[in-house]
Amino acid sequence: MKRLGLSLALVLLSACSNGTTVTVDGVSDEFCLPKEQTVQTPWWIPEDQPGTLRGFAFAGCWHRPDVTDCPFPSNIRGGTVHGPNHAASNSYGSIPSDAFLRTVLGEADTVFDIYDGGKIVTAQNIRLWRDWYVWGLSHPQPHKGAIVFAASDKLLAICRMSKSIYVPIAKGDENIFCNRSFVADGMSIEYSFEASEKVPRDIRSLDEAVLLVVRSWRCAV
Numbered sequence: 426m427k428r429l430g431l432s433l434a435l436v437l438l439s440a441c442s443n444g445t446t447v448t449v450d451g452v453s454d455e456f457c458l459p460k461e462q463t464v465q466t467p468w469w470i471p472e473d474q475p476g477t478l479r480g481f482a483f484a485g486c487w488h489r490p491d492v493t494d495c496p497f498p499s500n501i502r503g504g505t506v507h508g509p510n511h512a513a514s515n516s517y518g519s520i521p522s523d524a525f526l527r528t529v530l531g532e533a534d535t536v537f538d539i540y541d542g543g544k545i546v547t548a549q550n551i552r553l554w555r556d557w558y559v560w561g562l563s564h565p566q567p568h569k570g571a572i573v574f575a576a577s578d579k580l581l582a583i584c585r586m587s588k589s590i591y592v593p594i595a596k597g598d599e600n601i602f603c604n605r606s607f608v609a610d611g612m613s614i615e616y617s618f619e620a621s622e623k624v625p626r627d628i629r630s631l632d633e634a635v636l637l638v639v640r641s642w643r644c645a646v
Contacts, residue, residue: 441644447481451508452611455644458483461492464503480507480613483639487619488591496638498631500594502602504616506639512606512613517560518576529553530574540624543567545581547624556585559603559624581605581628584620594621609636 441457448455464482486495487502513520520526529535535550543565549557563577584603593600603625606615609632616635618625625631 446644447479449480449506449508449612450478451510456481456506456639456642457644458642462496478508478511480505480511485616485618496641498618498634500619500621501631501635502617502619504614504635507613509608509611509613512608512615515580515606516576517574517578517580520580525553526558526580529558530572537569537572538623539567539569541565545624546572548572556583557623558583582620582625584623584625594619595623605631607632610640612639614639 444457444459445463446455447458458481462483462485464484482505483503485497485501485503486492486499489495529550530548532550532553534552535548538547538549539545540547544562546560546562546566547557548560558580559582560574561579561581562572563575563579566572582603582605584601586597586599587602588598589600591600595601601620601623602617603620604615604617605628606613608614614635616631618631
């Protein structure tokens with residue numbers, strides 16, 4: 426038994442020799458986060474309060490010439506990993522009626538745009554905030570007008586236009602940056618990325634790519 430324990434310890438030590446071992450509350454395995462994807466906490470950020478659930482942040486490879494062998498798609502900017510209960514649900518029916526998301530959807534001057542035959546809807550209210558919210562509808566609504574949301578409709582991404590020093594991959598003078606969150610493999614994962622159009626078409630493939638990398642960081646053997 427001692428030999429087995431020593432062997433496992435050596436494997437884990439080898440796996441994390443070029444990175445940092447991190448723990449996520451609610452997830453049984455530890456993670457070996459590579460040095461290239463480690464995010465250093467700025468000195469001005471205060472320490473977590475006692476009882477704060479542990480997770481970790483990771484850096485993507487968006488415009489990072491120092492990373493030559495990036496495990497992520499090039500438009501991934503970074504993200505976080507927490508336990509499965511960390512993130513709020515993205516289902517319309519689970520969002521509190523007084524939440525900002527629901528406020529945007531209920532305002533008379535909110536602009537709704539329909540995509541993919543009514544399967545996708547964006548909602549934006551410039552008066553309230555610059556972001557637009559990309560929703561996937563469980564029951565397509567192809568006709569522009571009053572959008573009726575069902576409890577099972579999903580918030581797919583939150584996006585915004587923002588200028589940066591880098592040439593946008595979308596048409597126009599500004600970059601489109603989006604945030605996406607999902608739960609998989611007993612983990613709550615959130616990541617940000619640059620999109621090439623107002624409604625990102627590659628969300629599912631990005632989810633799979635991010636999840637594949639995070640899985641590879643598990644220290645379990």
